Amino acid sequence: MMRVQTREHECWHCSARTGLALVCVNCEAPQPLPPGADLFAVLGLARRLVLDPDDLERRYHDASRAVHPDRHQTAGERDRTLSLSASAAVNRAYRTLRDPVARGRYWLELHGTPLGERNNQVPPALAELVFETQEQLAELRDASDPAAARRGVQAAHNDLSERLQALETELEQRYAAWDAAGEADTPDALADLKRRLSDIAYLRTLLDDVEEALDAVHERGKGD
Numbered sequence: 001m002m003r004v005q006t007r008e009h010e011c012w013h014c015s016a017r018t019g020l021a022l023v024c025v026n027c028e029a030p031q032p033l034p035p036g037a038d039l040f041a042v043l044g045l046a047r048r049l050v051l052d053p054d055d056l057e058r059r060y061h062d063a064s065r066a067v068h069p070d071r072h073q074t075a076g077e078r079d080r081t082l083s084l085s086a087s088a089a090v091n092r093a094y095r096t097l098r099d100p101v102a103r104g105r106y107w108l109e110l111h112g113t114p115l116g117e118r119n120n121q122v123p124p125a126l127a128e129l130v131f132e133t134q135e136q137l138a139e140l141r142d143a144s145d146p147a148a149a150r151r152g153v154q155a156a157h158n159d160l161s162e163r164l165q166a167l168e169t170e171l172e173q174r175y176a177a178w179d180a181a182g183e184a185d186t187p188d189a190l191a192d193l194k195r196r197l198s199d200i201a202y203l204r205t206l207l208d209d210v211e212e213a214l215d216a217v218h219e220r221g222k223g224d
C-alpha cells in the first residue's frame with residue numbers, strides 16, 4: 001500500500017521546510033511531489049471517501065494558482081519542469097476526486113484492488129432492467145412501428161437514468177457510513193464498493209448504447 005512520507009521535506013531551492021506543500025512557503029519554488037503521494041495528498045486532503053465539494057474546489061483553485069506554469073516562466077529550468085508536473089498532478093487529483101464514481105475507482109486502485117476492464121456479466125440485481133432494455137432496443141432495430149419502438153426505448157432510457165441516479169446516491173450514502181465507522185478500507189467494504197462500481201459501470205455503458213440507438217433513429221428520421 002502506498003504511504004505518504006511524513007518526514008519534513010526541505011525546499012530544493014532555499015532549504016526551508018516545505019512539509020508536503022506543492023510550492024515552498026518561503027521562496028515559492030514548486031516542489032517535487034513526495035514519493036508515494038496520492039491524489040488526496042496532492043490537494044492536502046486526508047484519505048476519505050466523503051469530500052466536501054466546495055472545499056475541494058477551493059483547494060483545487062489555490063493549488064492550480066500556486067503551481068501554474070505562467071507563474072514560474074521567468075524562473076529556472078527546474079522550476080518550470082516541476083511546475084508542469086505539479087500542475088498535471090493537481091488537475092488529475094481534481095478530476096478524479098470531484099466525481100464520486102471516479103473517486104471510488106481510485107480508492108480501489110489505492111487499495112490494490114482495481115475495478116479492471118469492463119465485465120460483460122449482467123449484474124444479477126439489474127438483470128430485469130437490462131433484459132427489458134435489450135428487448136426495447138431489438139424492437140427498435142426491426143420495428144414495424146418505429147414511433148412506438150422509439151417511445152419504448154425512450155422509456156427504457158428514463159428507467160436506466162433513474163436507476164443509475166439511485167445507485168450513485170446509495171454509493172455516496174455508503175461512503176458516509178464507511179467513513180463514519182472507520183471501515184472504508186476493510187475487505188468487506190472494498191468488495192462491496194467494487195460490486196457497486198461495477199453495477200454503475202454496467203448501467204452507464206448500457207445507457208450509452210441506448211443513447212446511441214436513439215440518436216441513430218433521430219438521424220434516420222431526418223433523412224425521410
Ligand SMILES: [Zn+2]
Pocket residue numbers: 011012013014015016024025026027028029
Ligand atoms: Zn524555498
